[in-house]
Amino acid sequence: MIKTAKNGKLFEVGDVNLNSTLKIVHLYGSMYEMGYAQGELLGEDMTEFLNNVWSYINSEIVNVFPKWIPKLIAEDIADFVASLALDLTHYVTKLYTY
Numbered sequence: 001m002i003k004t005a006k007n008g009k010l011f012e013v014g015d016v017n018l019n020s021t022l023k024i025v026h027l028y029g030s031m032y033e034m035g036y037a038q039g040e041l042l043g044e045d046m047t048e049f050l051n052n053v054w055s056y057i058n059s060e061i062v063n064v065f066p067k068w069i070p071k072l073i074a075e076d077i078a079d080f081v082a083s084l085a086l087d088l089t090h091y092v093t094k095l096y097t098y
Contacts, residue, residue: 008037057082 014021061078
């Protein structure tokens with residue numbers, strides 16, 4: 001067991017030496033309590049994961065630009081485009097999501 005919270009436990013299984021591990025979360029309680037516990041147990045991991053995903057998306061967008069566009073400008077445009085795409089996705093799907 002790695003960590004505990006009021007309504008959950010975080011376990012890691014696998015072989016650390018082979019860099020082959022999997023995190024397992026056991027949650028219990030109300031939906032709110034489970035969500036809160038999940039945030040307590042996996043908050044740092046989720047922050048790291050989302051930052052890595054955002055960096056990957058931006059790098060993929062930057063790679064589409066011609067090489068004569070300065071990298072700093074391409075990165076700013078990529079950040080704006082990725083944010084706009086997420087906002088648009090939220091707007092279009094908000095009637096169908098909980």
